[in-house]
Amino acid sequence: MSEERLTIRCVFDREFNFDSYGVRIKIESDSQQLLDAAKETVIAAFGERTELIENKGCVASHVFGVASDGVNYFLFKDGEQVSFGKSDNLFFKFLNSSLRIVVAEHADSKVFLHAGVVGWKGSAIVIPASSFQGKSTLTAELVKIGAEYYSDEYAVLDENALVHPFPRKLSMRYFGATRRKEVSAEELGGRYGLEPIPVRMVLLTGFQKGTVWDPRVLTPGVGIMEIIPHTIPMRQKTEFSLKVLDLLARRAIIVKSARGDAKKFAKFLLAFFDNHIKLDKMT
Amino acid sequence: MKNPQFPIARTSGIVIQEVPEEVLVYDLDTNKAHCLNQTAALIWKACDGKRSISDIAKYVESLAGSNVSDDFVWLAIDQLNENNLLEQEISANFNGLSRRDVIKRIGLSTMIAVPVIASLVAPQSAMAATSCGCNNNLECGPTTPNSQCPANTCNGLGECRP
Numbered sequence: 348m349s350e351e352r353l354t355i356r357c358v359f360d361r362e363f364n365f366d367s368y369g370v371r372i373k374i375e376s377d378s379q380q381l382l383d384a385a386k387e388t389v390i391a392a393f394g395e396r397t398e399l400i401e402n403k404g405c406v407a408s409h410v411f412g413v414a415s416d417g418v419n420y421f422l423f424k425d426g427e428q429v430s431f432g433k434s435d436n437l438f439f440k441f442l443n444s445s446l447r448i449v450v451a452e453h454a455d456s457k458v459f460l461h462a463g464v465v466g467w468k469g470s471a472i473v474i475p476a477s478s479f480q481g482k483s484t485l486t487a488e489l490v491k492i493g494a495e496y497y498s499d500e501y502a503v504l505d506e507n508a509l510v511h512p513f514p515r516k517l518s519m520r521y522f523g524a525t526r527r528k529e530v531s532a533e534e535l536g537g538r539y540g541l542e543p544i545p546v547r548m549v550l551l552t553g554f555q556k557g558t559v560w561d562p563r564v565l566t567p568g569v570g571i572m573e574i575i576p577h578t579i580p581m582r583q584k585t586e587f588s589l590k591v592l593d594l595l596a597r598r599a600i601i602v603k604s605a606r607g608d609a610k611k612f613a614k615f616l617l618a619f620f621d622n623h624i625k626l627d628k629m630t
Numbered sequence: 631m632k633n634p635q636f637p638i639a640r641t642s643g644i645v646i647q648e649v650p651e652e653v654l655v656y657d658l659d660t661n662k663a664h665c666l667n668q669t670a671a672l673i674w675k676a677c678d679g680k681r682s683i684s685d686i687a688k689y690v691e692s693l694a695g696s697n698v699s700d701d702f703v704w705l706a707i708d709q710l711n712e713n714n715l716l717e718q719e720i721s722a723n724f725n726g727l728s729r730r731d732v733i734k735r736i737g738l739s740t741m742i743a744v745p746v747i748a749s750l751v752a753p754q755s756a757m758a759a760t761s762c763g764c765n766n767n768l769e770c771g772p773t774t775p776n777s778q779c780p781a782n783t784c785n786g787l788g789e790c791r792p
Contacts, residue, residue, distance in 0.1 A: 568652025568665040572748060575663050581752040585656050589647040596649060 354428055355421045359412050364400040367393040368503070369455025371400070372446065373407035381413045381420075384439060392443045393450070394514035409449050413442065451501060451579040457511075458504045458591040459579040464497035464513075465489045466540035467617060470547035470624065471510045473502045473599070475577035481554035481609060487517050487535055488613035495540030496532035501579075502546075506587075508594035509543035546599045547627075548620055549574065555605040560615065562604040567593070570601030637686075637707055638679040638717040655715060661752045664713050669694075670745035673706040674715060683707070696741040701732050706745035713747055 359375035361382050366372075367389075374389070376382040390397050412423030420438035422430045424445065432438050451459035462475040463486035472489070476482040483499040490496045498513035505511060516529040532539050551565075551573050565573065571592045575581055581588050600623060606612045645656040653671035655664045666674055672693065676686045683703050691698040701724065708722035708729060724732050733744055 566651055567649040568654055568667070569748065571647075571649060571654060572663060572665045572750060575750065576753055578752075581663075582661055585658060586645050589645060589654060589656060593647050593649050593654075 355414055355416050355419075355431075359414075364405050364407055365389055365393075366398040366400060367396045367450050367454075368457055370409070370450045370453045371405070371407045372449065373405075373410045374413065375410065376413045378413075378415065381415060384435075385411075385413050385442060388439045388443050389446060392446050392515065396514060408453065411442070411446070447500070448579070452583050453580070454503070456506050456587075458584070458588050460502040460504065460574065461500070461577040461579060462502040463499045464502045464510055464540075466495035466497055466544050467493075467620060468624070469544055470620075471497065471502075471540075471544050472548045472550060472616070472620060473510060473546050473595075474550045474552065475502070475574055476551075476553060477577070480552075481606075483517055483519055484554070484609045485552075485606075485613060485616075487519060487530070488609045489617070490517075490532055490535050490537035492613055492617065494537070494617065496535075496537055497540045504546075504591050504595065505543060506591065508546060508591050508598065510546050511543045512540050514539075546595055547624060549595065549599050549601040550616070551601065551603040552606045554609065555607070558605040558607050560604050560606055560612065562602045562619075565601040565603055567596035567601070570596050573601070573603065635682045636679050637677040637683075637710070637720055639674050639677040639710075640715050640717050644715075656752075657714065660714070662713070662749055663752055664715065665748045667743055667746045669743050670706050670709065670747050673703055673745055674710055677707075677710070677716065679717075690742075694742045698742070699736065702736050702745070705729065705732055705736060706747075709745065709747040713749055715747075 359377055361377065361379055362373055362375040363382065363386060364371060364373045372389075374382065374385045376385065386399075389399075410423075410425055412421075412426075414421045414423070419431050419433055420435060421428055422438065422442060422445070429445070430438075430441055432441070460473065460475050461477070462473050463482040464471055464473050465486060466472075467489075472494075474482055474485060486496070486499045496512075496517070497510060498515070499517045500515060501513045503511040503513050516531050517535070519528055519530050549570065551570075571589075574592060574595075578588050578592065643657065643659045645658065647654040647656070651668055653666045653674070655666065656662070657664070669690070672690055673686060676689050681689060683700050687698045687700050687703045690703070704722045704724060707716070707720055708724075710716050711720055711722065722729075727735070736744060
């Protein structure tokens, strides 16, 4: 397998711009076909939070370029080639991921956490986790039993630490986690959460076969330290991120424990959450 | 430059966030986050360049209502030093004992929590925690030209490494 890095030189003469969460991005290409595919990718990534901007030549804070030499696809960011590959499917998946990262890092007055989110009786449960921790699986199981779906990718927190929906389908892994499919909340028999809601529980968990749920409630400071690795704009907007995380930790309990099977655990978790809310009201 | 008598808490290049019971300090130079427990935070805030180690011990003692020795303060200073949270480096003076020995000795003589600072480095890039769309090593190995991560930094498990 060659380790040589392919490069391409091209002149981008076509473009479109869009805005999402206050971040304006330009996408340019030398091919209308690629540009159309990129537009579809943008809409898939941000759904109704995509505002396409028609006027050509407007100022964008981030510029992506997409090109192909007929064999490979090439991705540019702010003039630098950042990736290439033969598979159009993977290429546009990666473009999707790159766009979401840029928006998550620079969104106006928002802090994006890499997390699954559901709403339950007007409050949110946020489940920060890296990939392959079973975040989407647990989120899906919660949605199946009646929780409102907010996101399986990002918890979008505003300056008051209210969580907003991040409108994209659940990305479920299957076939030994080697394949993915997109599933809507409706397909799971659930529904979407639409309104910003307060977070009452942050759950730090991951699947461990045969484990027993043994929750430990973390202090706000220790809890925030656990959330920081999942906080996308931590380096770009440190002060704002810490303020929002502080508000989050003041209103929510931060619980940590490994968990077993997602289906059984989902029911248990909602009962645990109900108890917490009840106790909280009493005290 | 060493100034063992009058430590000064660092104020530049950091972001401080007070949370209930603890203080979070984010070092903008190193992108390290530190969580100071109540005792460590109290000692750190008392490092004003005017108080000696003994003065700080007395000050903390008056607030905590429990015995606080110089060793107790040195234990905090040692960690503050290690995490670059003082203006000037100060070598901890444990009289030849290890930090572990000092903790054991302090633990038996005081009712207040031993000063503790927990630290971590914030991810170098958001990509460290973000899936890249690759599902296995064949699609996205560290050296495959098909790699979908910038500079071929995929870990082969669906994530881009910094």
